[in-house]
Amino acid sequence: MANATETKKVLDDSDITDLFEHRVSLDLTPENARFTRSGGGLISLEVTQPSGKVEFFERIVPIRAFPISSPETFIAIREPDSQMGGRGAEIGMIETLDIFPEEVSRMIRDELEHRYFTPAIQKIHSFREKFGYCYWDVTTTAGRVEFIMNNPGSNIRTLEDGRVFMYDIDGNCFTIENPAALDKHSYKKVEIYL
Amino acid sequence: MRLLFDLSPADKAAFEAASAGERILYCLPFDCRHDKRVDGRMVFTDKAIYKVIDAEVEARWDFSELSDFSVEVLYGCGAFFAKVNGNTTRLCRFISGRNLTRYSVIVEACNRITGGDTEHTVVSDAPERYCPKCGRPFIVNTHICPYCQSKRESYRKLWAMTKGLRLMMMVPLITAFIGMAITFVVPILQRTLIDDYIQNSNFDAKENWFLHFFLIVAAIVGFDMLSKVISMVQGRIAAVAGNRFTRFLRTLLFEKIQLLSMSSVQKKSTGDLMGRINNDVAVVQNFITNLLPTYFAQLLSFFLGLVLILSMSPVMSAFVFVPIPFVVWAIYLFRHMMRRLNIKQWMKGNRTNRTLQDILSGIRVVKAYGREEAAIEEFTDCTNQQAHQNEHTAKVFDTVFPLLGFALRFGSYLIMWYGNVMLFYGAMTVGELNQFNTYASIIYNPLMQITLIPRNISAFATSFGKILEILEEEPDVADARKPEHFKFKGDVSVQNVTFGYESATPVLRNVSVEVKAGEMIGIVGHSGCGKSTLINLIMRMYDPTDGVIEIDGVNIKDISQQSLRSQMGVVLQETHLFSGSVRDNIKYAKPYATDAEVIRAARAANAHDFIMRLPEGYNTIVGEKGYSLSGGERQRIAIARALIHDPSILILDEATAALDTETEKLIQDAIDKMTDNRTTFAIAHRLSTLRNADKILVIDHGRIAEFGTHKELLDQRGIYFKLVMAQTRAALEKG
Numbered sequence: 064m065a066n067a068t069e070t071k072k073v074l075d076d077s078d079i080t081d082l083f084e085h086r087v088s089l090d091l092t093p094e095n096a097r098f099t100r101s102g103g104g105l106i107s108l109e110v111t112q113p114s115g116k117v118e119f120f121e122r123i124v125p126i127r128a129f130p131i132s133s134p135e136t137f138i139a140i141r142e143p144d145s146q147m148g149g150r151g152a153e154i155g156m157i158e159t160l161d162i163f164p165e166e167v168s169r170m171i172r173d174e175l176e177h178r179y180f181t182p183a184i185q186k187i188h189s190f191r192e193k194f195g196y197c198y199w200d201v202t203t204t205a206g207r208v209e210f211i212m213n214n215p216g217s218n219i220r221t222l223e224d225g226r227v228f229m230y231d232i233d234g235n236c237f238t239i240e241n242p243a244a245l246d247k248h249s250y251k252k253v254e255i256y257l
Numbered sequence: 258m259r260l261l262f263d264l265s266p267a268d269k270a271a272f273e274a275a276s277a278g279e280r281i282l283y284c285l286p287f288d289c290r291h292d293k294r295v296d297g298r299m300v301f302t303d304k305a306i307y308k309v310i311d312a313e314v315e316a317r318w319d320f321s322e323l324s325d326f327s328v329e330v331l332y333g334c335g336a337f338f339a340k341v342n343g344n345t346t347r348l349c350r351f352i353s354g355r356n357l358t359r360y361s362v363i364v365e366a367c368n369r370i371t372g373g374d375t376e377h378t379v380v381s382d383a384p385e386r387y388c389p390k391c392g393r394p395f396i397v398n399t400h401i402c403p404y405c406q407s408k409r410e411s412y413r414k415l416w417a418m419t420k421g422l423r424l425m426m427m428v429p430l431i432t433a434f435i436g437m438a439i440t441f442v443v444p445i446l447q448r449t450l451i452d453d454y455i456q457n458s459n460f461d462a463k464e465n466w467f468l469h470f471f472l473i474v475a476a477i478v479g480f481d482m483l484s485k486v487i488s489m490v491q492g493r494i495a496a497v498a499g500n501r502f503t504r505f506l507r508t509l510l511f512e513k514i515q516l517l518s519m520s521s522v523q524k525k526s527t528g529d530l531m532g533r534i535n536n537d538v539a540v541v542q543n544f545i546t547n548l549l550p551t552y553f554a555q556l557l558s559f560f561l562g563l564v565l566i567l568s569m570s571p572v573m574s575a576f577v578f579v580p581i582p583f584v585v586w587a588i589y590l591f592r593h594m595m596r597r598l599n600i601k602q603w604m605k606g607n608r609t610n611r612t613l614q615d616i617l618s619g620i621r622v623v624k625a626y627g628r629e630e631a632a633i634e635e636f637t638d639c640t641n642q643q644a645h646q647n648e649h650t651a652k653v654f655d656t657v658f659p660l661l662g663f664a665l666r667f668g669s670y671l672i673m674w675y676g677n678v679m680l681f682y683g684a685m686t687v688g689e690l691n692q693f694n695t696y697a698s699i700i701y702n703p704l705m706q707i708t709l710i711p712r713n714i715s716a717f718a719t720s721f722g723k724i725l726e727i728l729e730e731e732p733d734v735a736d737a738r739k740p741e742h743f744k745f746k747g748d749v750s751v752q753n754v755t756f757g758y759e760s761a762t763p764v765l766r767n768v769s770v771e772v773k774a775g776e777m778i779g780i781v782g783h784s785g786c787g788k789s790t791l792i793n794l795i796m797r798m799y800d801p802t803d804g805v806i807e808i809d810g811v812n813i814k815d816i817s818q819q820s821l822r823s824q825m826g827v828v829l830q831e832t833h834l835f836s837g838s839v840r841d842n843i844k845y846a847k848p849y850a851t852d853a854e855v856i857r858a859a860r861a862a863n864a865h866d867f868i869m870r871l872p873e874g875y876n877t878i879v880g881e882k883g884y885s886l887s888g889g890e891r892q893r894i895a896i897a898r899a900l901i902h903d904p905s906i907l908i909l910d911e912a913t914a915a916l917d918t919e920t921e922k923l924i925q926d927a928i929d930k931m932t933d934n935r936t937t938f939a940i941a942h943r944l945s946t947l948r949n950a951d952k953i954l955v956i957d958h959g960r961i962a963e964f965g966t967h968k969e970l971l972d973q974r975g976i977y978f979k980l981v982m983a984q985t986r987a988a989l990e991k992g
Contacts, residue, residue, distance in 0.1 A: 101344060101345065102342075102343070102344030103340070103341060103344035103345045103346030103347070104346060104347070105345055105346070105347065121344075121345060122345045130332065143329070143345075144329065176291075176292060177291075177331070177336070177347070177350065178331045178332060178334075179331070179332045179333065180289060180292075180331065180332065180333035180334035180350075180352075181332070181333050182292075182294070182333075192715070192719070193403065193404065193718070193722075196403050196404070196722070198404065203294075204292060205289075205292055205293045205294040206293055206294045206295075208294060211393055211394065211404075216603075216604055216607060232394050233352065233353065233355055233394065234353065235333045235334075235352055235353060236332070236333045251593075254597070255596075255597045255600045255601055255604075256600075256604070
């Protein structure tokens with residue numbers, strides 16, 4: 064630990080800082096963060112640093128810290144990743160969206176929904192296994208979808224709260240919010256893997 | 258890879274109405290909008306991008322107002338962005354796995370169009386990953402759609418694999434024939450015995466009564482012995498055939514895995530590959546060499562038995578079949594339940610294994626945090642669940658199957674009743690009744706087996722599918738048709754290389770470096786900036802997406818991989834020593850090295866000294882179960898291993914990162930010795946390791962940021978300068 068602090072101290076001055084500097088993530092509140100619609104229909108942010116410095120970001124990206132266990136809390140606001148694989152830095156963190164005015168939280172939620180596309184399965188029409196691949200035909204909140212899974216044993220994950228996450232061969236994710244609420248036929252098809 | 262998808266007639270009409278006869282260059286699906294999956298198209302012409310969906314042009318962007326195209330990977334989807342008049346805008350979203358690579362190519366294509374080049378369309382030679390017929394994905398790195406591929410095709414491949422074993426596989430069939438003949442003959446003999454000799458003990462009625470009696474008994478005993486001998490022979494041959502098939506298939510699989518490129522092997526876990534080589538092969542082998550011939554034999558005996566009982570007494574034959582509809586119906590009802598129970602049991606077992614492996618391999622962490630109780634609890638929970646499941650499955654099976662067996666044999670009680678009536682009226686002899694009963698029981702056996710067939714076939718198909726998946730994979734890094742072999746001088750030239758593992762976000766972009774033979778190049782940059790990737794490309798663990806890498810002016814794609822790797826020495830940060838002696842490990846890259854060479858390499862690696870202090874010198878066993886060496890010691894053995902075949906190109910991937918200063922000094926000396934007159938690429942976080950480097954290459958976000966001598970770069974006062982300053986300061990503060 065001591066080393067880390069020392070190193071940090073060394074790095075805090077002179078021209079080497081910018082190489083190692085990581086933006087200090089702020090707790091974003093309605094007081095220091097002003098979210099607006101960007102010209103391109105995305106989200107812009109004007110943030111006031113504790114130093115009083117005001118920064119403007121043409122586009123920010125909200126990312127869930129716990130997209131599966133608690134999608135509504137701890138939302139990081141980051142600069143978008145650049146195309147070069149350079150990772151956008153975190154500007155700040157919103158612990159809960161509720162502290163923001165309705166329109167802001169709606170805007171951020173909306174953007175989150177664009178980012179996390181996990182249709183919930185409502186009905187399972189058919190499930191077939193052929194040569195080790197499973198073919199699912201389901202109705203989801205995103206419409207009727209056919210998807211393929213290999214190795215259902217490791218691609219169906221049941222959480223402690225009973226929700227089920229299923230990953231298809233392309234890495235896309237489907238959920239079953241409450242397996243017990245599925246109709247009997249659908250439930251029977253998925254039951255063995257739960 | 259397909260970049261020009263079809264437009265539906267309605268969409269096409271809409272597009273044509275909105276555009277003025279523009280030429281379509283690309284057309285990609287966009288299949289995700291708001292929270293719905295949709296079927297839309299992004300049409301790219303030489304003038305604009307059209308977003309077409311449901312027979313409507315939803316949006317049109319002129320290329321003149323667009324810039325900064327990019328693709329972002331989101332969760333479960335991806336998005337295509339561009340700046341529209343300077344404002345970043347999301348043009349469309351798509352289902353990620355499917356179209357990500359297509360859109361990444363399109364980014365390049367759009368850049369070309371906005372750059373004014375509409376003549377040269379981008380052609381992607383990346384292989385198409387989705388079946389053109391059904392749209393489902395191919396098996397990784399193949400052009401096989403597991404869905405469309407007919408079963409016949411798979412079975413044809415399987416048939417080809419049994420070449421050389423077919424004769425042996427016929428043996429069970431042949432012996433089954435003979436065995437069956439015996440089973441059919443013996444009851445006839447028994448009948449004669451019972452009817453003519455036991456029941457009718459009139460010694461004088463026939464000549465040579467005793468002789469005949471003796472002959473018949475002897476024949477029965479003889480046939481019985483013969484059938485035992487046959488089953489003995491069959492068992493032995495089946496064992497040989499089974500083992501040969503297993504050996505053949507395992508070798509085939511293992512060879513294939515060795516040939517596959519790093520990228521495809523890395524996608525599969527070691528456990529998964531081991532499972533395929535061990536378990537899946539065993540399942541397939543058992544099916545092919547044991548079950549399949551048995552099924553044929555059973556089928557045959559069923560029909561033969563059927564003919565025989567029908568010819569003896571149609572009425573009594575009917576009794577045999579009375580319970581069958583009920584049994585078949587019951588089996589049909591239980592089928593799903595049985596399958597479910599089996600899968601559940603398998604999954605619980607799997608979970609126990611996984612937990613066990615996880616905890617045992619992390620035992621140090623468990624102990625360090627005092628979490629033994631939690632580990633015990635977790636494991637107990639797994640085994641408890643598994644035990645409950647097994648109990649439940651066993652209970653159900655042990656209830657259902659005896660009941661089914663009883664139901665199936667219910668016919669025999671009817672036969673007994675009817676037969677006795679016939680006996681009473683003299684319409685049948687005791688011998689005949691016995692013969693009929695024996696034949697009828699021949700039929701029951703195959704009938705009971707039928708219940709197991711679907712399960713065995715599905716287990717076989719799954720395992721065989723997994724094996725085929727590997728066998729059919731085309732290695733994506735393959736030797737050229739006529740690969741070149743030559744002794745390297747060591748000039749390395751990297752020209753405009755672009756590479757991405759999943760090709761959505763390139764890890765390296767347009768990288769060019771010229772290195773002269775014998776130079777030492779230090780590679781520096783943040784972790785994840787692409788240093789190791791560059792080295793992997795030079796070693797040809799992967800092929801660049803774009804650009805060329807040459808050694809002595811020859812494209813490495815044209816050099817035989819064997820020749821390429823045998824002239825490269827590699828020392829990685831994580832040193833893997835194989836189970837075996839120190840000597841074996843040093844000789845790994847050059848199996849025929851003499852002991853003198855081994856010692857010379859070890860000396861050069863500063864390893865000789867500590868090796869001599871080991872109890873058994875160079876013969877000390879190291880590796881997972883062997884003598885435990887320190888990190889620095891292992892590292893020096895790895896350096897000796899890299900040196901023994903006198904490579905022209907040496908690669909050091911953070912070879913000294915995990916070592917203390919003193920050990921580093923020893924290794925540094927070793928490295929200094931070994932880098933003389935060899936082209937060397939050394940990745941290092943500790944810049945002191947690179948003090949002898951001729952040139953330093955600084956990589957930043959996948960691009961070459963700086964390239965030059967230590968002095969030149971210091972003068973530039975760029976990234977390298979900052980890194981050096983930072984490390985020096987840190988060292989000073991610490992010191």
